[in-house]
Amino acid sequence: MTEPAELDSLSDEAFRKRLRDWLEEYYPPEWRRPVIFRLRGDSEKRWLRLMHDHGWRLPSWPKEYGGLGLPLTKQLAYHEEMAQFGTARWLDMGGTLLGPTLIKFGTPEQKAKYLPEIVRGDVIWCQGYSEPNAGSDLASLKTTARRDGDHFVVNGTKIWTTMATDAQRMFLLVRTSQEERKQQGISFLLADMDLPGITVEPIVNLAGEDEFAQVFLDDVRVPAENLVGEPGQGWTVAKALLGVERITTASPAPARYAFDVLDRLISFAQSDQHALRQLHGQLLCDLEDYVALYAQTTDAYIDGRVEGHELCVLKMLSSDLFQRISEACLQAAGERGGSRGAVPLGADNEDLRLIYLIARPTSIYGGANDVQRDIIARAIFGSRTTLSR
Numbered sequence: 001m002t003e004p005a006e007l008d009s010l011s012d013e014a015f016r017k018r019l020r021d022w023l024e025e026y027y028p029p030e031w032r033r034p035v036i037f038r039l040r041g042d043s044e045k046r047w048l049r050l051m052h053d054h055g056w057r058l059p060s061w062p063k064e065y066g067g068l069g070l071p072l073t074k075q076l077a078y079h080e081e082m083a084q085f086g087t088a089r090w091l092d093m094g095g096t097l098l099g100p101t102l103i104k105f106g107t108p109e110q111k112a113k114y115l116p117e118i119v120r121g122d123v124i125w126c127q128g129y130s131e132p133n134a135g136s137d138l139a140s141l142k143t144t145a146r147r148d149g150d151h152f153v154v155n156g157t158k159i160w161t162t163m164a165t166d167a168q169r170m171f172l173l174v175r176t177s178q179e180e181r182k183q184q185g186i187s188f189l190l191a192d193m194d195l196p197g198i199t200v201e202p203i204v205n206l207a208g209e210d211e212f213a214q215v216f217l218d219d220v221r222v223p224a225e226n227l228v229g230e231p232g233q234g235w236t237v238a239k240a241l242l243g244v245e246r247i248t249t250a251s252p253a254p255a256r257y258a259f260d261v262l263d264r265l266i267s268f269a270q271s272d273q274h275a276l277r278q279l280h281g282q283l284l285c286d287l288e289d290y291v292a293l294y295a296q297t298t299d300a301y302i303d304g305r306v307e308g309h310e311l312c313v314l315k316m317l318s319s320d321l322f323q324r325i326s327e328a329c330l331q332a333a334g335e336r337g338g339s340r341g342a343v344p345l346g347a348d349n350e351d352l353r354l355i356y357l358i359a360r361p362t363s364i365y366g367g368a369n370d371v372q373r374d375i376i377a378r379a380i381f382g383s384r385t386t387l388s389r
């Protein structure tokens with residue numbers, strides 16, 4: 001097992017090589033399908049456990065809580081090496097979202113109960129924030145939690161809850177009081193998914209996968225000790241900084257992968273299509289620009305010189321680029337672009353439709369792109385910006 005202390009003393013290059021060597025030796029080859037393949041349920045747990053057992057779990061978590069406690073440069077190198085190696089996608093909401101929140105706001109009992117099981121990868125968590133009429137405008141959420149003795153009684157519904165069907169636990173935002181400002185009176189709760197009154201109804205997405213669900217909560221009794229932070233302070237808890245994950249979600253890796261597919265499609269094309277080659281050239285320039293901007297921003301991030309809206313710029317540009325390249329792939333594939341399933345591409349197969357469908361929601365989740373644009377405009381022009389004169 002690799003000890004975190006050992007990793008600290010390695011140069012960045014030696015650290016990268018150590019991780020690459022480990023992936024070559026231990027990463028299950030059948031999972032080496034970047035972008036289009038997602039680990040979920042038991043396979044996700046197996047992967048989290050494998051990383052844990054070999055000392056590669058949770059680069060940003062402090063060592064005292066079982067993480068690697070790496071400096072930012074190594075955390076970013078870690079994510080880059082994983083992407084370059086071509087690991088599958090995995091969500092790990094416990095490790096990326098809840099864990100850092102509990103480290104900051106949790107009680108000693110909550111930390112002792114939940115953090116070790118997250119580190120070991122024993123439990124899958126899902127995020128119950130969005131509701132049918134509260135997505136971008138999350139503070140309009142209506143799910144209520146009424147205090148009744150040692151419990152909160154929760155009623156309402158959550159939607160687009162990714163991996164709710166696989167999850168054993170959910171962290172959720174609920175309204176514990178009505179206040180003048182809608183951001184007030186929201187609380188942050190932890191609930192076991194097998195509590196009586198919780199019903200999970202899978203939602204099938206355009207790709208035909210049931211990755212998310214609507215969760216109904218009817219008189220669900222959640223122990224009061226599962227409140228994180230103060231009652232009514234859930235907005236502050238939920239908006240706490242997520243650490244390095246905020247920047248890694250804007251990684252150019254998915255766009256780069258799709259561009260590689262586009263490259264191969266064009267090289268195998270039967271006829272020379274001038275318009276397509278022009279589009280390819282334009283996308284190549286945009287990709288290289290983005291890679292450079294991402295590198296510049298990560299350097300600035302390491303030096304603590306990045307503001308929130310600059311991360312919004314990355315989120316917006318990376319999802320836009322991934323979508324445009326995935327559309328160009330369908331165009332380059334001609335008639336085969338409409339096929340279901342994998343399309344032969346030289347010695348390999350690629351599922352172009354799946355790449356396209358995976359790119360679509362990237363401009364919605366984690367904050368819709370229109371809202372990102374709004375945040376950027378306000379940061380640059382001031383909060384009194386309006387669309388009209």
Ligand SMILES: Cc1cc2nc3c(=O)[nH]c(=O)nc-3n(C[C@H](O)[C@H](O)[C@H](O)COP(=O)(O)OP(=O)(O)OC[C@H]3O[C@@H](n4cnc5c(N)ncnc54)[C@H](O)[C@@H]3O)c2cc1C
Pocket residue numbers: 126127128129130131132133134135136137159160161162163212361364365366367368369370371374
């Ligand atoms: C694949 C996927 C996974 C998800 N997983 C989860 C999850 O695990 N947990 C969870 O809680 N949520 C999850 N979500 C929900 C996600 O957070 C919301 O979809 C997102 O916040 C947008 O909210 P909405 O869908 O209600 O759309 P709305 O907020 O209703 O937006 C509809 C449209 O209006 C635009 N719009 C809204 N407000 C403004 C504004 N102020 N200015 C300009 N335009 C605006 C939006 O950009 C969008 O185009 C997931 C969503 C997707 C697609």
